[in-house]
Amino acid sequence: MNTRLIYGIAKSLLLARWRQTLVAAVGVAFSIAMFITLLGFMNGLNDLLDGLILNRTPHVRLYNEIKPSENQPVNAAAEYQDSYNFISSVKSGISRQEIYNSGPILQAVKDDARVLGATPKLTAQVFFNEGTIEITGVINGVDVEEESRLFNFRDYVTAGNAIDAKNVANSIILGKGLADILVADIGDVVQVTTIQGERIPLKVVGYFQSGIQEIDKVQSYASISTTQKLLGKPANYITDIQVKLHELDMAPAVAKEYEQLFDIDAEDIQTANAQFETGSSVRSIISYAVGIVLLIVAGFGIFNILNMMIYEKMDSIAILKATGFSGNDVNRIFLLIALSIGFFGGLVGLLFGFVFSIIIDNIPFDTAALPTIKTYPINYNPMFYFIGASFSLITTYFAGFFPARKASKVDPVEIIRGK
Numbered sequence: 001m002n003t004r005l006i007y008g009i010a011k012s013l014l015l016a017r018w019r020q021t022l023v024a025a026v027g028v029a030f031s032i033a034m035f036i037t038l039l040g041f042m043n044g045l046n047d048l049l050d051g052l053i054l055n056r057t058p059h060v061r062l063y064n065e066i067k068p069s070e071n072q073p074v075n076a077a078a079e080y081q082d083s084y085n086f087i088s089s090v091k092s093g094i095s096r097q098e099i100y101n102s103g104p105i106l107q108a109v110k111d112d113a114r115v116l117g118a119t120p121k122l123t124a125q126v127f128f129n130e131g132t133i134e135i136t137g138v139i140n141g142v143d144v145e146e147e148s149r150l151f152n153f154r155d156y157v158t159a160g161n162a163i164d165a166k167n168v169a170n171s172i173i174l175g176k177g178l179a180d181i182l183v184a185d186i187g188d189v190v191q192v193t194t195i196q197g198e199r200i201p202l203k204v205v206g207y208f209q210s211g212i213q214e215i216d217k218v219q220s221y222a223s224i225s226t227t228q229k230l231l232g233k234p235a236n237y238i239t240d241i242q243v244k245l246h247e248l249d250m251a252p253a254v255a256k257e258y259e260q261l262f263d264i265d266a267e268d269i270q271t272a273n274a275q276f277e278t279g280s281s282v283r284s285i286i287s288y289a290v291g292i293v294l295l296i297v298a299g300f301g302i303f304n305i306l307n308m309m310i311y312e313k314m315d316s317i318a319i320l321k322a323t324g325f326s327g328n329d330v331n332r333i334f335l336l337i338a339l340s341i342g343f344f345g346g347l348v349g350l351l352f353g354f355v356f357s358i359i360i361d362n363i364p365f366d367t368a369a370l371p372t373i374k375t376y377p378i379n380y381n382p383m384f385y386f387i388g389a390s391f392s393l394i395t396t397y398f399a400g401f402f403p404a405r406k407a408s409k410v411d412p413v414e415i416i417r418g419k
Contacts, residue, residue: 010333031392054269055151059243060269120224142221173220187204338400338403
């Protein structure tokens, strides 16, 4: 049968009941728009929440874990080699936090083609003196420039200039929560007592705010040289090497490789932040589930409308078949009607979904807990639009398949005889 004729008949049937057609198309458009908006917002929220931790977490962390030696002296004794040795209250012995031979290890890591960058880090447990009260805290000694390049450190410094921690001697960037407790303004000097009992003044050059209040009440940042001076350690003393890779998914394999190569403990980002990945996965599954349910509901609406159209157009279907149209031709006509509704409804839905996403993306969202966030987060991943368009066509196809098959099996003799 002539394809142009089939298109013309399908167009006539669509326009003959244009209100029903419009309702079906609006249902598809609404479902697609909500699908795009919901996924964009939920995934934008996932990116925001994960970014609070993952942006500040190295893909691979090299360090020395404080733990008891696996080979105890009793295991080396010849008379006990064939026995089960039970040792209680095992101590960590001579293990140390310092990374031995850190310079060559750092250079070897930087030379790895899989590595985007690597930076040393030094952690110091201290007490901040507020009058007669001592407040427990942690000073992270970092290479400010590399920390900013690899882990967006500069974005979390909400007051002052991050580079001042390197340029100003004996300076510190306080966590915002800790600064509020100490009532310390930029330019003030805070007194810090090390675990060795030495008291050292540090000048406040900025505030750091991660978005997690409990962390901001404890952690502060200084240059590596300042932190080494606090601990009374030499210039090659570091406790961590933070590694950022080109591909995040390679972190577990790279961590295992470095652990064996350098005889050092290594932790990958997936292990360190498993709970955040689980939360993101669950939220994404919920978003997709709700969006797909919306599309299925719209499909049932199209199914009902096409069923009603078939019952109302029985005479037209009988005439078509009596004048030479085959069952396959009738099937194509009603499938074309369903897919037309899905295509145009889906196209409008994609447009409105994008518009709604832009509107949400421009709604102000100001909170002291998240200083770097100014508007509600939206993810504009093109995959969401591809999935939405695909599902609109798939859903409407199956919504029209069964009514179209029913229409193709109509016996024109029975319809005409009934009249």
